[in-house]
Amino acid sequence: MKVRYSKGPANHTGPESCVRRRREAHHEALTGVRAGQPLSLENRYSLGAHAVTKAEGETGGRAYASAQPTWRGPRPWHARKLLARGFRPGRSAHQALQAAWTGIMGRGGRWVLDVDVRKYFASISHAKLRELLARRVTDGVVRRLIDKWLKAGVLEEGQLSYPDAGTPEGRVISPLMANVYLHYVLEEWFCEQVQPRLRGHSTLVRYCDDFVMVFAYKDDAERVLEVLGKRLGKYGLQLHPDKTRMVDFRFRDSVPHDGGTPTMATTFDFLGFTHVWVRSRKGNPVVRRQTAKARLARAISAIDQQCRAMRHWLLREQHQRLCRMLKGHYAYYYGITGNFERLASLYEQARRNWRKWLSQRSNNSPLGWAAFERVLKHLPLPRPRIVRRYA
Secondary structure, three states: OOOOOOOOOOOOOOOHHHHHHHHHHHHHHHHOOOOOOOHHHHHHHOOOHHHHHHHHHHOOOEHHHHHHHHOOOOOHHHHHOOOOOOOOOOOOHHHHHHHHHHHHHHOOOOEEEEEEEEEEEHOOOOOHHHHHHHOOOOOOHHHHHHHHHOOOOEEOOEEEEEEOOOOOOOOOOOOHHHHHHHHHHHHHHHHHHHHHHHOOOOOEEEEEEEEEEEEEHHHHHHHHHHHHHHHHHOOOOOOOOOOEEEEEOOOOOOOOOOOOOOOOOEEOOOOOOOEEEEEEOOOEEEEEEEEOOHHHHHHHHHHHHHHOOOOOOOOOHHHHHHHHHHHHHHHHHOOOOOOHHHHHHHHHHHHHHHHHHOOOOOOOOOOOOHHHHHHHHHEEEEEEEOOEEEO
């Protein structure tokens, strides 16, 4: 087939034309500017002085967007990697845990800021939130709808109240507004102003209002902790004085080689898991994540209350309910690498609690362990297993 070529742009659909259009579409999605269109003032700065000067020289003093932008300085918001992993499609708490593990094991993080924001959802300033939303949301209809959500009343125990600040937990819009607020208050500030001034590597991991900061050097952690309260206070937030702390997370042997006094490494809790140093089978120090004691106690208490409430049910119905609770605990969240001991502890406590409440069905015939083992032979409880395997 013959293809005619004219002096203007080619109008055929050959391979080169398809590749060029795909590149232009990719560039437009990243920068919001079509290739061949004049650059706005904002895009001139984001594309870099070298790229703009080169484009102006080739086009007689008029700058145009090229298909391959090179950023100098802060990248546009849509080109940055968002750090938040809570209440976002395709993101999960396990990814946040893995990011924290990588910051410690892969990037040499040894000093951890375990941060807790006091009453975060109730402390969000509506005026500051509107200012932050105005950076990206220009549609008046959407902004008025958000204002209606923020001003909606809250009904608690028959009392209707209209809070002047905060996005109460339980509202449809609260998780989204909480993510937007901390993105500008914390993440953007940390990436653009804090990290360039640090001496070593650093990692910020956030899941909704829970976040930790991992640093390679102690002085970096101290400097950030000193200014973090001021940064949050500028937007109406406060650090919890008792729960916010700096953790020395350097590895220490429980039994020193020189025969000195045993020392235990400091641990920290994040997203329901306690992070602690242990030695692997090869003898290398690694970070293990175990179910936090408070979460384990809560799970055991829930199983105990359930066994008490259903002690007069049929055995098969009790067994089905306990199986669902244990399987959900293993598979939904806590069945990760390194947490087998805590899962086994929950399994053993579930067996004990079930036998205890079955023994109280009658005062005349308590259920002994021999009889209970025969019950378990026909109605076995699911044993602990690791569902999510990580490094």
